[in-house]
Amino acid sequence: MTGHKTCERRGWLFAATLLAIVSASSNVRAWDDDDLSEPKVKASRNETPRLRAQDVDRAVENVIFGDNGLGSSHEQKLRERLRARIQQLSRSHSVSNEQEGKLLLAGEGDLRRFLDRVEELKGRIRSVSRDQIEWNRILRDAQPLQTQLRAGLFDRNSLFGKTLAKMGGSEQPASFVRTETDRSRFQHRAAVNMTVLRLSTALGLSDEQRTRLKAVLLEETRPVRSLSVVPTDLYSNSVYAQLRLVSEAKLKTLFEPWQWQALRIKLASAPKPREDARGLIEEAATIRERPALRRIGMRRAVLRASR
Amino acid sequence: VKRIGIHRRPDRKARWCALCVFAALTLSTGLHGAESPEPPPPPEAQLPGQAASTDRKPDNQPARFKGDAETLVQVECLFVKKVSAPTAEQMRAIEAELKACVRDAETGAGPSTCNLLPSRMAERVAKHLSNEQVGRYRAEVKKRMLQECEACVDTAIALLDQKLDLSDSQRNSLAGSFTANWKPAWSQIIELAVQNGQDALPNFPDHLIAPYLKTEQLRVWRRMPKSRSVDDDLPYNVERIGPTGTPVESIKNQ
Numbered sequence: 153m154t155g156h157k158t159c160e161r162r163g164w165l166f167a168a169t170l171l172a173i174v175s176a177s178s179n180v181r182a183w184d185d186d187d188l189s190e191p192k193v194k195a196s197r198n199e200t201p202r203l204r205a206q207d208v209d210r211a212v213e214n215v216i217f218g219d220n221g222l223g224s225s226h227e228q229k230l231r232e233r234l235r236a237r238i239q240q241l242s243r244s245h246s247v248s249n250e251q252e253g254k255l256l257l258a259g260e261g262d263l264r265r266f267l268d269r270v271e272e273l274k275g276r277i278r279s280v281s282r283d284q285i286e287w288n289r290i291l292r293d294a295q296p297l298q299t300q301l302r303a304g305l306f307d308r309n310s311l312f313g314k315t316l317a318k319m320g321g322s323e324q325p326a327s328f329v330r331t332e333t334d335r336s337r338f339q340h341r342a343a344v345n346m347t348v349l350r351l352s353t354a355l356g357l358s359d360e361q362r363t364r365l366k367a368v369l370l371e372e373t374r375p376v377r378s379l380s381v382v383p384t385d386l387y388s389n390s391v392y393a394q395l396r397l398v399s400e401a402k403l404k405t406l407f408e409p410w411q412w413q414a415l416r417i418k419l420a421s422a423p424k425p426r427e428d429a430r431g432l433i434e435e436a437a438t439i440r441e442r443p444a445l446r447r448i449g450m451r452r453a454v455l456r457a458s459r
Numbered sequence: 460v461k462r463i464g465i466h467r468r469p470d471r472k473a474r475w476c477a478l479c480v481f482a483a484l485t486l487s488t489g490l491h492g493a494e495s496p497e498p499p500p501p502p503e504a505q506l507p508g509q510a511a512s513t514d515r516k517p518d519n520q521p522a523r524f525k526g527d528a529e530t531l532v533q534v535e536c537l538f539v540k541k542v543s544a545p546t547a548e549q550m551r552a553i554e555a556e557l558k559a560c561v562r563d564a565e566t567g568a569g570p571s572t573c574n575l576l577p578s579r580m581a582e583r584v585a586k587h588l589s590n591e592q593v594g595r596y597r598a599e600v601k602k603r604m605l606q607e608c609e610a611c612v613d614t615a616i617a618l619l620d621q622k623l624d625l626s627d628s629q630r631n632s633l634a635g636s637f638t639a640n641w642k643p644a645w646s647q648i649i650e651l652a653v654q655n656g657q658d659a660l661p662n663f664p665d666h667l668i669a670p671y672l673k674t675e676q677l678r679v680w681r682r683m684p685k686s687r688s689v690d691d692d693l694p695y696n697v698e699r700i701g702p703t704g705t706p707v708e709s710i711k712n713q
Contacts (some may be wrong), residue, residue, distance in 0.1 A: 158713060163571040240624040241624070331627070333621060333625070333627075334627045334630075338613070338616070338617060338619070338620070338627075338630055339617045342610070342613035342614045342616070343614075343617075344611055344616055345606075345610035345613050345701070346610045346611075346613075346650075346653055347523065347613070348606070348610065349606060349607055349610040349611075349650075349704075349706070350700065350702070350703040350704040352538075352603065352606070352704075353534045353700045353704035353705075353706075354700075354703065354704050354705060354706050354707070355537065355704075355706070356532075356534070356536075356537025356538040356539075356540060356541040356542075357538075357541065358541050358542050358599060359599055359603070359606070362606055388614075388653050388703075392703055408541065411541070414706065414707050417707045418703075418707055422703075423639075423697035
């Protein structure tokens with residue numbers, strides 16, 4: 153009987169040991185993929201598991217950079233863009249080596265600042281839970297960076313843009329600013345024309361209506377503010393989005409009642425000028441000078457150029 | 460326990476217990492594994508700049524009308540309504556005529572390319588209008604084509620400008636060159652590029668662009684991505700008008 157008891161006890165002991173081993177191994181398995189730099193998290197089942205670092209990095213980069221031709225080395229590609237931009241400027245204006253160096257330095261500063269913001273976002277998100285809301289948060293938090301990238305890192309508010317503007321003022325002929333203003337005006341006109349064309353198919357506009365609508369849009373909307381490449385849809389959408397802000401009194405008279413009704417429905421569902429995209433609309437009023445904007449430095453540069 | 464005789468074979472009992480525990484644990488580990496923190500796939504971010512490719516259909520495929528034929532008919536009906544003010548009876552006849560025209564394009568019984576379809580539609584609309592209405596309608600169709608050309612030429616140059624850093628005089632020269640030689644298919648390529656946030660341009664012949672570019676700009680132009688569409692046989696694609704250009708439901712029913 154004692155022998156039986158010993159055997160029985162030994163059996164239970166074996167089972168318990170096995171239980172402990174398997175249980176420990178299952179815990180390890182749950183976390184052994186985690187390459188977070190911090191110590192392995194001994195989370196209880198009630199704690200929300202954390203994202204793996206490389207997944208966070210990949211997701212954030214995917215949102216911000218997409219494929220977008222940037223490939224694996226985003227930093228390198230952005231640097232190439234900067235150099236290409238400086239080369240472009242060198243082609244169209246006579247830029248000295250010293251000025252090129254200054255532009256490169258300023259652009260590097262913008263680039264570093266942007267990449268630091270990307271890294272900061274990654275770090276912030278690494279520590280949060282992984283449910284759908286948090287992925288939405290990644291999308292939401294990454295959106296301003298994505299918009300900034302799309303609009304160009306070297307716009308007029310960037311170090312690069314400011315350095316360029318300075319060259320327009322003192323070190324470089326005013327052709328710098330004038331050229332950019334002409335370009336901005338041309339691109340804006342193209343976007344207005346494209347918006348009129350699209351509304352023409354949606355509303356069945358006559359030639360007279362198109363002409364009047366074009367005049368209103370050129371007067372009431374602003375160009376996209378950027379010194380670098382902006383995707384075409386952003387130009388066009390920026391004018392369409394600003395159409396919501398044009399006063400009803402100016403628009404209503406252009407249309408037949410049935411067209412106006414349809415336009416109102418369309419505008420209700422049109423993209424709003426987003427908070428993060430608002431900065432993309434030209435503030436310096438290069439198309440039309442406004443007294444309220446006299447204090448803006450860029451406007452001064454534009455005026456200097458036009459003298 | 461006695462009934463199954465385990466008390467007589469304690470080693471077996473222990474093994475049996477262990478087996479049960481092991482099986483239970485394996486099962487629970489499996490379930491736990493299913494709940495293990497497997498992060499959801501990263502969201503597929505798509506910048507507009509990398510959206511679907513431009514129209515690259517080979518020329519032996521029929522026009523892409525499916526699902527959008529109704530939209531194309533409605534776009535033309537709205538235009539006729541505004542510029543020719545037809546009666547309700549005329550409007551019904553015109554709508555039926557346009558539907559037949561688009562159906563012919565879909566089935567291959569009629570023209571379906573950017574070059575031919577718009578003019579065929581205009582012809583069929585004109586059949587149901589009075590002389591005075593036809594005059595107004597044809598004049599408006601012509602002006603509409605000019606506006607489409609202007610919008611697309613400007614957009615094409617804006618796209619080129621981003622890569623080539625054109626001067627003001629170069630932009631003007633190119634605008635003149637393109638406008639004088641513009642092809643209807645190029646409008647569709649540009650409109651789709653705008654819809655999809657792309658920068659693929661029509662493959663403009665050298666004589667339209669090369670005389671106005673500097674050597675370095677020409678080199679960049681030759682490396683730029685271009686649409687592979689065949690200019691003369693490009694099927695009409697209603698997607699070119701996009702969400703902004705699509706009439707709203709309420710206007711369609713009026």
